[in-house]
Amino acid sequence: MDNRSIAQSIAQLARMSAGDGHVCGLTPAQWNTLRFFARANRFSRTVSAFAEFHATTRGTASQTVKGLVSEGYLTRSPSDLDGRSVRFDLTDKGRSALDHDPLDALSEAIGKLAPDVRNQLETSVKRLTEEVARTRGKPSFGSCRFCCHLACALRKSGGEPSYACDLLEQPLAANDLDDLCVNFETAPSNATARSRRGGGPS
Amino acid sequence: MDNRSIAQSIAQLARMSAGDGHVCGLTPAQWNTLRFFARANRFSRTVSAFAEFHATTRGTASQTVKGLVSEGYLTRSPSDLDGRSVRFDLTDKGRSALDHDPLDALSEAIGKLAPDVRNQLETSVKRLTEEVARTRGKPSFGSCRFCCHLACALRKSGGEPSYACDLLEQPLAANDLDDLCVNFETAPSNATARSRRGGGPS
DNA sequence: CTGGGTTAGTATCGATTCGAAACTAATTCC
DNA sequence: GGAATTAGTTTCGAATCGATACTAACCCAG
Numbered sequence: 206m207d208n209r210s211i212a213q214s215i216a217q218l219a220r221m222s223a224g225d226g227h228v229c230g231l232t233p234a235q236w237n238t239l240r241f242f243a244r245a246n247r248f249s250r251t252v253s254a255f256a257e258f259h260a261t262t263r264g265t266a267s268q269t270v271k272g273l274v275s276e277g278y279l280t281r282s283p284s285d286l287d288g289r290s291v292r293f294d295l296t297d298k299g300r301s302a303l304d305h306d307p308l309d310a311l312s313e314a315i316g317k318l319a320p321d322v323r324n325q326l327e328t329s330v331k332r333l334t335e336e337v338a339r340t341r342g343k344p345s346f347g348s349c350r351f352c353c354h355l356a357c358a359l360r361k362s363g364g365e366p367s368y369a370c371d372l373l374e375q376p377l378a379a380n381d382l383d384d385l386c387v388n389f390e391t392a393p394s395n396a397t398a399r400s401r402r403g404g405g406p407s
Numbered sequence: 408m409d410n411r412s413i414a415q416s417i418a419q420l421a422r423m424s425a426g427d428g429h430v431c432g433l434t435p436a437q438w439n440t441l442r443f444f445a446r447a448n449r450f451s452r453t454v455s456a457f458a459e460f461h462a463t464t465r466g467t468a469s470q471t472v473k474g475l476v477s478e479g480y481l482t483r484s485p486s487d488l489d490g491r492s493v494r495f496d497l498t499d500k501g502r503s504a505l506d507h508d509p510l511d512a513l514s515e516a517i518g519k520l521a522p523d524v525r526n527q528l529e530t531s532v533k534r535l536t537e538e539v540a541r542t543r544g545k546p547s548f549g550s551c552r553f554c555c556h557l558a559c560a561l562r563k564s565g566g567e568p569s570y571a572c573d574l575l576e577q578p579l580a581a582n583d584l585d586d587l588c589v590n591f592e593t594a595p596s597n598a599t600a601r602s603r604r605g606g607g608p609s
Numbered sequence: 610c611t612g613g614g615t616t617a618g619t620a621t622c623g624a625t626t627c628g629a630a631a632c633t634a635a636t637t638c639c
Numbered sequence: 640g641g642a643a644t645t646a647g648t649t650t651c652g653a654a655t656c657g658a659t660a661c662t663a664a665c666c667c668a669g
Contacts, residue, residue, distance in 0.1 A: 612667105
């Protein structure tokens with residue numbers, strides 16, 4: 206099977222998994238929005254970051270977000286760092302809505318794969334995402350854990366490592382490291398060292 | 408990374424690869440339509456099959472196809488087997504349009520993977536597609552080569568194997584075997600035997 | 610601290626898309 | 640022959656989306 210067929214199969218898998226659209230009163234665009242704000246870190250839970258992630262315009266993204274806010278799935282809170290910026294967070298209603306995410310059909314199918322197959326798939330998808338994003342000049346939205354801007358300073362006293370983003374110069378909590386960030390960028394060469402650093406036993 | 412994150416990454420990869428929409432004057436829906444009719448076998452190049460593949464209604468699919476016919480990308484020819492049915496085939500214009508398919512960004516990224524990684528990816532995507540399709544009760548659109556309806560009779564005299572679909576009771580040419588079919592169904596158990604039969608050295 | 614350039618977000622408008630439903634015509638089944 | 644089904648089309652209304660214009664806040668230079 207040639208590369209185009211595989212590419213098309215991936216597109217088909219995504220389309221089929223996205224569901225028949227309206228589930229639990231939410232449109233596909235709204236589901237995508239909820240998913241994004243559930244996974245993005247606090248720097249990226251903005252209209253602009255979501256617009257870039259969803260490959261749409263800020264105007265469209267603003268409309269979708271506004272609808273979710275008015276329906277009680279998201280809360281709107283102005284940023285304390287930037288007076289222009291607004292951060293959106295999931296409400297309890299938003300979180301519980303994700304329990305019925307139509308994309309879970311795909312998640313469960315992934316869960317049925319053998320662990321090594323699953324990891325291989327994850328690696329391949331991540332690599333393809335970076336590659337395609339690079340050729341398009343778009344950010345690839347990875348997690349801080351594998352980002353070249355992650356600064357990890359081992360605090361000798363307590364033994365607890367402390368993290369920070371040296372691009373935004375903001376501290377990062379340990380459980381922030383797996384969230385999506387609009388500023389994600391892979392390090393050019395030492396990927397293995399980084400993955401060993403972050404991927405060790407927790 | 409949990410299964411939901413991987414699922415979302417796949418959706419993200421597909422969305423990003425689908426392109427910013429209008430390329431060469433074709434909309435995303437039109438690109439999908441062209442891709443489908445380029446890969447579907449002659450039993451599946453119909454409005455209904457495409458509607459099922461694209462997870463939309465026949466009405467919407469009919470509109471999209473009509474647009475492509477009027478713009479010269481597809482030809483419309485009534486079926487000789489069924490007076491209701493209409494088959495659509497790509498014109499030269501349609502074929503050459505696919506040379507600028509925005510999905511090729513993903514295809515090329517797949518081509519850069521190591522061969523074994525690529526094959527593993529193909530297998531995983533195929534399995535996930537079947538699994539998700541099964542839970543939704545939708546056809547999974549595989550190729551005849553791996554379909555349980557493929558009847559393969561080795562013709563002893565010439566040495567050439569001759570193929571047929573024992574569901575539609577129609578002959579199949581050797582180069583039809585890799586096209587998509589709406590009637591695709593995997594055999595329940597002997598998948599390895601089938602893949603060995605079809606996937607051997609060419 | 611004023612002014613130009615940039616960025617975050619919003620509002621509006623028009624085109625496109627999509628789904629639901631009604632419809633025609635051909636096929637199948639009893 | 641007639642009911643039920645299927646392939647395809649059409650129409651209409653709602654939703655989506657992109658382009659554009661706009662406001663407000665930030666940043667930097669002078």
